[in-house]
Amino acid sequence: AQSVTQLGSHVSVSEGALVLLRCNYSSSVPPYLFWYVQYPNQGLQLLLKYTTGATLVKGINGFEAEFKKSETSFHLTKPSAHMSDAAEYFCAVSDPQGAQKLVFGQGTRLTINP
């Protein structure tokens, strides 16, 4: 069975600082990996995804993530945080050969300090 662990339920950074949100996964087959963002009282929006090919993927709003198979990780980063980045972020894993069910991590709430 697939699973996702997000390290840190809350992360706080200063405006302009590096954002690093950690995600580790468990999967018996090469997975598809996703990061979603949720702003208050809204649904989830796809930030970026890894399927095959280049292991460094770029998403919207200046975010990127790197798939590291040896570390079973897919950490999300942004070089310089902006106040508008404050939200909850979810990492998810999908089995490419299954019924496309996404398994989500517990979420990380990102706070940006002025």
Add this chain to the structure above:
Amino acid sequence: DAGITQSPRHKVTETGTPVTLRCHQTENHRYMYWYRQDPGHGLRLIHYSYGVKDTDKGEVSDGYSVSRSKTEDFLLTLESATSSQTSVYFCAISATASYVGYTFGSGTRLTVV
């Protein structure tokens, strides 16, 4: 989100009553999903559908049933609501290719009193 709507957006109901949540899509996507979101648990899959009249259980399906009689509609029913089912419910849709990811609805906030 364009192409997927959930109704109602908010609902308060009493323990023991049945409740039906509706998810409607205009994208003609094959796959539809119901998740619940609770603090500390992320999103957990309740039920999903891979076609009209084709549904299957997710990890937290007890106390819930679903129906999909048309491609565009996926209904989630709480057969007899309990306080533990107070949550935010999200519907999601997906096209055939699994690498595309999901498109989510705006959610339904359900409170069982």
